[in-house]
Amino acid sequence: MRTYIFGPVPSRRLGISLGVDLTPTKTCSFDCLYCQLSKTRFHTSLRSQFCDPADVLKELKAVLSEIARPDWITISGTGEPTLHSDLGLILAEIKKLESAPACVITNSSLMYLPEVRQELMLADRLLPTISTVNERSFRRIHRPTEDLRLEAILEGLQLFSRDYTGAIEVEIFVCPGINDTPEEISGLRDYLRSLPNLESVYLNTAVRSALEGEIATADQGLLNSFRAALNLSVPVTTAFEHSFIPPRGSNWNRPAVSSDILKLLLRHPCSEKQLEQVLSSAPDKIIELLGELAAQGKIKQASNGDWVLTD
Numbered sequence: 001m002r003t004y005i006f007g008p009v010p011s012r013r014l015g016i017s018l019g020v021d022l023t024p025t026k027t028c029s030f031d032c033l034y035c036q037l038s039k040t041r042f043h044t045s046l047r048s049q050f051c052d053p054a055d056v057l058k059e060l061k062a063v064l065s066e067i068a069r070p071d072w073i074t075i076s077g078t079g080e081p082t083l084h085s086d087l088g089l090i091l092a093e094i095k096k097l098e099s100a101p102a103c104v105i106t107n108s109s110l111m112y113l114p115e116v117r118q119e120l121m122l123a124d125r126l127l128p129t130i131s132t133v134n135e136r137s138f139r140r141i142h143r144p145t146e147d148l149r150l151e152a153i154l155e156g157l158q159l160f161s162r163d164y165t166g167a168i169e170v171e172i173f174v175c176p177g178i179n180d181t182p183e184e185i186s187g188l189r190d191y192l193r194s195l196p197n198l199e200s201v202y203l204n205t206a207v208r209s210a211l212e213g214e215i216a217t218a219d220q221g222l223l224n225s226f227r228a229a230l231n232l233s234v235p236v237t238t239a240f241e242h243s244f245i246p247p248r249g250s251n252w253n254r255p256a257v258s259s260d261i262l263k264l265l266l267r268h269p270c271s272e273k274q275l276e277q278v279l280s281s282a283p284d285k286i287i288e289l290l291g292e293l294a295a296q297g298k299i300k301q302a303s304n305g306d307w308v309l310t311d
């Protein structure tokens with residue numbers, strides 16, 4: 001039974017991505033309006049050794065021996081990975097494996113800490129979220145812990161980007177009615193232009209089944225006008241322009257079992273097609289496993305057709 005490694009998952013931006021989860025379920029410094037996982041259970045900005053790095057690496061090596069080389073090993077998961085106090089050590093060990101480049105997906109909340117910036121230097125790619133430069137909107141969208149201040153976070157990412165040699169792709173989560181005003185977008189534009197090593201920007205929106213009803217989805221028209229108003233020289237892509245289906249299967253060397261599906265859905269709602277690809281399984285097999293899990297009441301189909309865990 002796996003505890004820390006999940007997937008490979010079909011990532012819209014990373015292709016076949018093998019996930020590393022360093023925090024207990026839904027331990028996060030934010031409680032975002034749009035979070036697809038659930039309400040944050042452990043709301044904290046304090047770093048801690050949530051799990052033993054040796055256990056994580058042992059499990060990672062075992063999974064890597066079962067699958068074809070993934071495109072990325074991605075530290076993300078069911079909470080905020082920079083909360084793990086051994087992130088730097090884990091990243092260094094992952095790089096020694098030379099199995100795939102290492103990526104970190106972060107909500108940026110701890111970028112104000114010099115030690116976090118130092119540890120993240122080891123990643124080959126960083127996907128930080130910055131959805132606004134306005135403190136009020138920040139608190140409304142992300143519902144951070146009391147102590148976090150947006151100004152310090154923005155400054156931290158600026159400092160980081162000056163020295164970082166990897167690729168930075170900033171995610172903006174577009175929340176209609178909150179961060180899509182001309183003032184919000186021009187603030188983001190000025191900030192993003194101040195990041196020296198920015199490679200690209202990704203406009204995300206609530207396309208997956210999340211806490212449905214809490215936040216509206218930005219349609220492609222709104223994302224297009226947001227992109228035009230940003231007027232950046234780096235590539236800006238939107239959620240709808242990335243395929244949900246990975247370009248190739250992940251070549252597992254054993255048949256998929258129901259626990260593979262449960263582990264995947266814990267972090268990532270999936271369609272049947274996605275499950276076929278990432279688990280390298282025939283459609284009939286996936287339908288059979290999904291049917292069993294649904295009959296047991298463990299999973300259900302969301303309104304957009306994705307499969308999700310039953311709460």
Ligand code: SF4
Pocket residue numbers: 028029030031032034035036037040078079080107
């Ligand atoms: S930062 Fe990520 S995990 Fe944390 S609440 Fe926001 S979306 Fe969910």
